[in-house]
Amino acid sequence: MIEYAVRFVAGGMIVSAFAILGDMLRPRSFGGLLGAAPSVALATLAIAVVQHGPQYAAAESWTMIYGAVALACYSVAVCHLLMRFQFAALPATIIAFAVWLAVAFGLLASFGGAA
Amino acid sequence: MLVNLSSSSFKRTRWYEYGVRFLLGGVATVAAGLAGARFGVSIGGLFLALPAIFCASATLIESHERRAKEKAGLSGRRRGQQAAALDATGASLGSIGLAAFAAAFYVAAPASIVGAFLAAILAWIVVSVAAWRLRRALRRTSRGAAQPHGEARSAQSRGILP
Numbered sequence: 001m002i003e004y005a006v007r008f009v010a011g012g013m014i015v016s017a018f019a020i021l022g023d024m025l026r027p028r029s030f031g032g033l034l035g036a037a038p039s040v041a042l043a044t045l046a047i048a049v050v051q052h053g054p055q056y057a058a059a060e061s062w063t064m065i066y067g068a069v070a071l072a073c074y075s076v077a078v079c080h081l082l083m084r085f086q087f088a089a090l091p092a093t094i095i096a097f098a099v100w101l102a103v104a105f106g107l108l109a110s111f112g113g114a115a
Numbered sequence: 116m117l118v119n120l121s122s123s124s125f126k127r128t129r130w131y132e133y134g135v136r137f138l139l140g141g142v143a144t145v146a147a148g149l150a151g152a153r154f155g156v157s158i159g160g161l162f163l164a165l166p167a168i169f170c171a172s173a174t175l176i177e178s179h180e181r182r183a184k185e186k187a188g189l190s191g192r193r194r195g196q197q198a199a200a201l202d203a204t205g206a207s208l209g210s211i212g213l214a215a216f217a218a219a220f221y222v223a224a225p226a227s228i229v230g231a232f233l234a235a236i237l238a239w240i241v242v243s244v245a246a247w248r249l250r251r252a253l254r255r256t257s258r259g260a261a262q263p264h265g266e267a268r269s270a271q272s273r274g275i276l277p
Contacts, residue, residue: 011140011141025121028198028205035205040163041213044144046232061218064220067217083197089173108157
């Protein structure tokens with residue numbers, strides 16, 4: 001239980017810090033880079049190293065590459081839903097989540113996890 | 116245009132909006148941990164790049180821009196969508212950096228954990244900024260070759276449409 005409390009607080013703080021920095025940076029497309037900041041990854045990998053060791057964390061980071069590719073596809077999908085189909089931000093980001101799931105699990109099924 | 120820091124976002128952001136981000140960030144990190152514990156390391160790794168707070172960020176950016184326009188007596192709906200799309204464009208470029216972060220960590224972790232974190236953060240910064248600069252250079256080149264028209268012109272001038 002304490003482990004998940006630590007995860008919650010550490011993740012919340014790192015995500016908030018990157019989000020505030022992203023808000024402050026101009027131009028907005030540059031600030032948007034921080035929308036894909038490794039905020040969840042930093043907290044989770046650090047805990048994984050302490051709990052399971054470097055090999056486990058490295059294996060996690062391998063499939064994180066698939067997640068990052070899926071995040072790129074997700075972001076492009078959000079952009080098109082907003083600009084071409086004129087969705088509002090909330091429905092666009094929720095609908096595009098299907099793209100993230102499909103790409104992430106598709107890549108995992110195709111290429112597998114770390115050896 | 117040079118990259119700079121603006122404090123105007125503090126004036127526009129309400130206190131509960133910081134709380135929403137903290138909450139979503141915490142939930143996403145717990146979810147990543149639970150996914151790893153329940154379904155294994157491979158699926159847990161996918162969740163390290165979960166767009167968990169993106170919906171909150173995009174919605175906040177959209178509402179800030181819309182409010183600013185509406186204060187001036189104009190409809191801010193389209194402006195809000197454009198601002199959120201611009202943020203998504205940046206995130207798509209940042210995703211390339213995130214993949215570089217993961218790859219650098221994977222390569223360096225067996226040798227040194229501290230070194231792996233430093234290499235991964237450095238890779239993320241260098242690759243993200245390089246992708247952003249490359250996109251700007253390409254846009255400048257293509258803009259010189261052909262002038263866009265109508266709404267596409269307006270959107271492109273804000274860097275939203277590819």
